[in-house]
Amino acid sequence: MTPPTSSSTVTLNINGEKHTLTVDHRTTLLDALRDRLDLTGTKKGCDHGQCGACTVLVDGRRTVSCLQLAVASEGREITTVEGVAEGERLHPVQQAFLDLDGFQCGYCTPGQICSAVAVIEEHAAGWPSAVTADVRPEAGPPPLNTEEIKERMSGNLCRCGAYGQIAQAVARAAAEASTEKLTEETTV
Numbered sequence: 001m002t003p004p005t006s007s008s009t010v011t012l013n014i015n016g017e018k019h020t021l022t023v024d025h026r027t028t029l030l031d032a033l034r035d036r037l038d039l040t041g042t043k044k045g046c047d048h049g050q051c052g053a054c055t056v057l058v059d060g061r062r063t064v065s066c067l068q069l070a071v072a073s074e075g076r077e078i079t080t081v082e083g084v085a086e087g088e089r090l091h092p093v094q095q096a097f098l099d100l101d102g103f104q105c106g107y108c109t110p111g112q113i114c115s116a117v118a119v120i121e122e123h124a125a126g127w128p129s130a131v132t133a134d135v136r137p138e139a140g141p142p143p144l145n146t147e148e149i150k151e152r153m154s155g156n157l158c159r160c161g162a163y164g165q166i167a168q169a170v171a172r173a174a175a176e177a178s179t180e181k182l183t184e185e186t187t188v
């Protein structure tokens, strides 16, 4: 009997570029990014889905890439920390982390930044969190206060304990995003 194949060739769409590679079926998206494609911004912490260091965006949703197989990522839009800036212009979340010291050693930072980008979008889209008091759709998004930010970012651990500055950076980037949206709406 022919043994089952253990590898497949996949095309991954990462940061707007297509990459074709042959991977063992057990290869995680995280290992494909780091070891095969040299996209080492995404970090490996626990490799067990517990720390958030490996967070990337898959079709805009936060995903721990250590628990996602590379072969299951074909056809999805993957954004890593290398892809969140617009050319030379940092993403507002990146700028806020820099300006407000949202890191110490920086190891968790790529995952925190990817997560924060999605948190701001999830919140703007009206998604409630576990600490949202009024979850009725008509109540609209709750204020993105420190409690909300900490809950929504709770999947991203920081061994340096830079949580206070991280929350401030997320709050500033969220405020900027909502001002920008308001300006766009009023100038249309």
Ligand code: FES
Pocket: 043, 044, 045, 046, 047, 048, 049, 050, 051, 052, 053, 054, 055, 064, 065, 066, 067
């Ligand atoms: S390395 Fe993926 S969650 Fe920790």
Ligand code: FES
Pocket: 102, 103, 104, 105, 106, 107, 108, 109, 157, 158, 159, 160, 161, 162
């Ligand atoms: S800044 Fe060091 S682990 Fe978060």
